[in-house]
Amino acid sequence: MEEAPRELAPQAPPVQEAGPSQPSPEAPPPVQPREEHGPAEPTAGQEIVPTAPPQSSKSFRFPLRPGKGSIGTRCLVKANHFFAELPDKDLHHYDVSITPEVTSRVVSRAIIKELVNLYKHSYLGGRLPAYDGRKSLYTAGPLPFTSQEFHITLFDDDGGPGSERRRRNFKVVIKFAARADLRRLELFLAGRHAEAPQEALQVLDIVLRELPSSRPRYAPFGRLFFSPDLGRRQPLGDGLESWRGFYQSIRPTQMGLSLNIDMSATAFIEPLPVIEFVAQLLNCEIHSRPLSDVERVKIKKALRGVKVEVTHRGNMRRKYRISGLTTQATRELTFPVDEGGTIKSVVQYFQETYGFAIQHTYLPCLQVGNQQRPNYLPMEVCKIVERQRYSKRLNQNQIRALLEETCQHPRDRERDIIRMVKQNAYDKDDYAQEFGIKISDRLASVEARILPAPWLKYNETGREKDCLPRVGQWNMMNKKMVDGGKVRSWICVNFARNVQDSVVLGFCHELALMRHASGMASDLKRVCEIDLGIVSQCCCTKQVFKMNKQILANLALKINVKVGGRNTMLVDAVSRRIPLVTDRPTIIFGADVTHPPPGEDSSPSIAAVVASQDWPEVTKYAGLVSAQAHRQELIEDLYKVWQDPQRGTGATCILQKINWDGVSEGQFYQVLLYELNAIRKACASLEANYQPKVTFVVVQKRHHTRLFAHNHNDQNSIDRSGNILPGSYKQPLLHLCKVHPLCIVPPAYYAHLAAFRARFYMEPETSDSGSVASGPAGRGPQSASHCTRGPGGAAVRPLPALKDNVKRVMFYC
Structure with missing residues (x-):
């Protein structure tokens, strides 16, 4: 018998409305480290850095959900959430200090695991603690002490039978910190508390991560767990392969506590001999020639930070982490071997010490260890260690191969998720039992509504003046853009030789x-003149020139918005029937920050803000971009209010602030305080006592919630691909989505595009060290006097200024 359907929406949605009577925020609680919600390619945890101390925060609280929707057709769907019972345990939090300091979570976990094995029944009172791999340890009840010191010995497993194992000693101090109260979580789930207690949720997450983290074939990364045993290892090219895995997270919802499980995949480095990896990376033969400087820099970037094991010492498989690459070939390298200054070549040393004759002496050596005293290892004696996730940027072919691997029919994804839950066997998990956590093994049934699609308005001169999307689809046939832009000159750049x-x-x-035909004004006779106006760049394949009419129409739509035109409008916007948007002058902001890929530590983060210009239609968004301090999440000095023409009549302007993804739920409150403070300051700079109402919305696409048809055989409840019907959502920004060809929330996505586009305006300077320093395009490196300073004094080179003729058009689309 199936469980009754319940509400899946978050208990306290991240929406804040603040009227002009509320004071500005001040003194928020301490900023917590960011935790990702598990994208296919997760980035490292990041920390919010406040730009300026806000003011009082006491008057700001997340509002409770006002009610449930009543529009549309009711339906039932399934979600990849599994009900969880809230444990009735006395949770205790302990601080963990390990000396000497350990930076690897794998080593930290090994230390605590050994401690528990040795002292569980003698010093820990029989308790099985859950450890986060860093500084925190949790127990389902108190330990017999408030502070205790332990001494633990680990042996490095880097040798074979009969080899000598390296011994390492650690001092571990466990000290009581606080009690983790589950009462607030209980009140939140009951709808009697507006803010989710993040610490209590974090404890439950840590408990449920203990079992997969301890399994030898799982590679854990935050809330993601990958294993070569969960599916085939698909080659991605250039020495990479895909591993399948799963994501899990405890989620507070209106149906109660649930465990969110989703399937995922990511790139791992193939455990190849280093020479073979390099050959795949360069896609050429390297066994009979030296490397060029460009090739050496590419290899250094790819291998820096990768762990390898040596193969020239028999059973002794010592492991090292690559720190760099030598500029000289192996045959040219020498080093001192004793205090007397005796010099030997690397070739000579390996022959005399290990009886190993280096064959590829023309290749550079790997550098391991620190830069002050590097250790040289020839490539041919090194093999890449298994289970290493590739965290650098993937190329287009690798991304395409990874997407093909992860793309599943909804029925197949649902099957794999259920199989994963049963395989994890939470009912037999010692940690879950210790902390009293019980997980259902059945998908949650959720009530939903299929909302009606909004009517779209096109130009009156077209054969079809308006349009009602059917099953989420519509096209430009027989329609004309509502406002066609003018292209005075353009050029098509062909990069294809064939x-x-x-x-x-x-x-x-x-x-x-x-x-x-779509309504744009252009001079057909000037189509192929060489005039650097609007540039349309085409890819290097014949297929791009053999496009059908719909693809050509999509290209025309993109060009139109770039030159200031508008493709379509909402009929309800024109007739002013959208609540809180068209009933009074409104500006909608979108904001995003894009970060450089892992490994490019000198590149800045790029912040972008877009704002609507054409109330009440809200289809055109002007944008600003700015370089920020590296990895900084909050936007600095970028808020400017675009004054609506009707504000001069005394009308109140509403600011609808929509953030793109990247903000975790634990950050909602801090981001709200800092960014709302920035908005208030910008408003006050325009006009004294100007405090418009503000609606703050966070758009998240990495939530990992998947909805499935309640009956996959019911053709009336699914589309052609097997997905649930468009509009089957709890709280969409549905109307705004329909004015974008991809049905994405426009202000959030436009800000994302603007931030992404701005990164190409920075001129990279690739040095021999492999680092990338960015400066304005078309100009050389700037001195420190031309740089802004981020937190900690880091220099940030500014972006080149936007030209006046593009500031008010959507150049970033």
């Missing part, structure tokens, strides 16, 4: 005809 000029000219002509 495409004839006649094909390119045909493509240009067809695109120009499509633009004209």
Whole structure:
């Protein structure tokens, strides 16, 4: 018998409305480290850095959900959430200090595991603690002490039978910190408390992560766990392969506590001999020639931080982490071997000490250890250690291969998720039993509504003046853009050597005809003149020139918004029937911060803000971009209010602030305080005592909630791909989505595009060390006097200024 359907939406949605009578925020609680919600390619944890001390925060609280929707057709769907019983335990939090300091969570966990094995029944009172791998340890009840010191010995497993194992000694101090109260979580789930107690949720997450983290074939990364045993290891190219895995997280919802489980995949480095990895990376033969400088820099970037094991010492498989690459070939390298200054070559040393004759003497050596006293290892004696996730940027072919591996039919994904829950066997998990956590093994049934699609308005001169999307789809056939922009000159850049000029000219002509048919003003005779106006760049394949009319129409739509036109509008916006948006002058902001990929530690973060310009239609968004201190999440000095023309009549302006993804739920309160403070300051700079109402919304796409049809055989409840019907959501920003071709919340996505586009405006300077320093495009490196300073005094080079003719158009689309 199936469980009754319940509400899945978060208990306290991240929406805040603040009227002009409320004071500015001040003195927020301490900022907590960011924890990702498990994207396919998760980044390292990041910390919010406050830009300025806000003011009082006591008057700001997350509002409770006002009610449930009543529009649309009721339906039932399934979600990848599994009900969890709230444990009735006396949770205790203890601080953990390990000396000497350990930076690896794997080693930290090994130390605590050994401690528990040795002292569980003697010093720990029989308790089985849950450890986060860093500084915190939790127990389901008090330990017999408030502070205790332990001495633990670990042996490095880097040798074979009969080899000598390295012994390491650690001092561990466990000290009582606080009691973790589950009462607040109980009140929150009952709807009697507005803010989710993050510490209590974190404890439950840590408990449920203990079992998969301790399994030898699992590679844990935060809330993600990967294993070569969960599916085939698909090659991705350049020495990488994909591993399948799963994501898990305890989630507070209106149906109660639940465990969110989702399938995932990511890239791992293949455990290859280093020479073979390098050959795949360069995609060429390297066994009979030295490397070029460009090749050496590429290898250094790819291998820096990678762990390898040596193969020239028999059973002794000592492991090292690569710190760099030598500039000289192996045959040219020498080093002192004793205090007397005796010098030997690397080739000579390996022959005399290990009886190993180095064959590839023209290749550089790997550098391991610290830079002050580097240790040289020839490539041919090193093999990449297994279970290493590749955290650097993937190329387009690798991304495509990874997406193909992760793309599943909804029925197959649902099957794999259920199989994963049964395989994890939470009912037999010692840690879950210790802390009294019980997990259901059945998908949650959730009540939903299929909301009606909004009508879209097009130009009156077209054959179809308006349109009602069907099953989430519509096209531009027989329609004209509501406001066609004018293209005075343009050029098509062809990078393909195997495409004839006649094909390119045909493509240009067809695109120009499509633009004209869609309502854009353009001069067909000037289509192929060389004039650096609007540049349309095409890829290097023949297929790009053999496009059907719908693809050409999509290209025309993108060009139109870039030159200031508008493709479509909501009928309800024109007739002012959208509550809180069209009933009074409103500006909608979108904001995002994009960070450099892992490994590019000198590149800045890029912040972007867009704001609507055409109330009440809200379809055009002007944007600003700025370089921020590296990895900084909050936006600095970027809020400017675009004054609505009707504010001069005494009308109140509403600011609707929509953030793109990247903010975890534990950060909602801090981000709200700091960013709302920035908005208030910007408003006050325009006009004294100007405090408009503000609605603050966070859009998240990495929530890992998947909805499935309640009956996969019911053709009336699924689309052609097997997904649930469009509009089957709890709280969409549904109307705004329909004015974007991809059905994405426009202000949030536009800010994301603007921040991503701005990164290309920075001029990279690739040095021999492999680091990347960014400066404004078209200009050389700037001196420190031209840089802004982020927290900690880090220098941040500014972006080049936007030209006046693009500031008010959507150049970033």
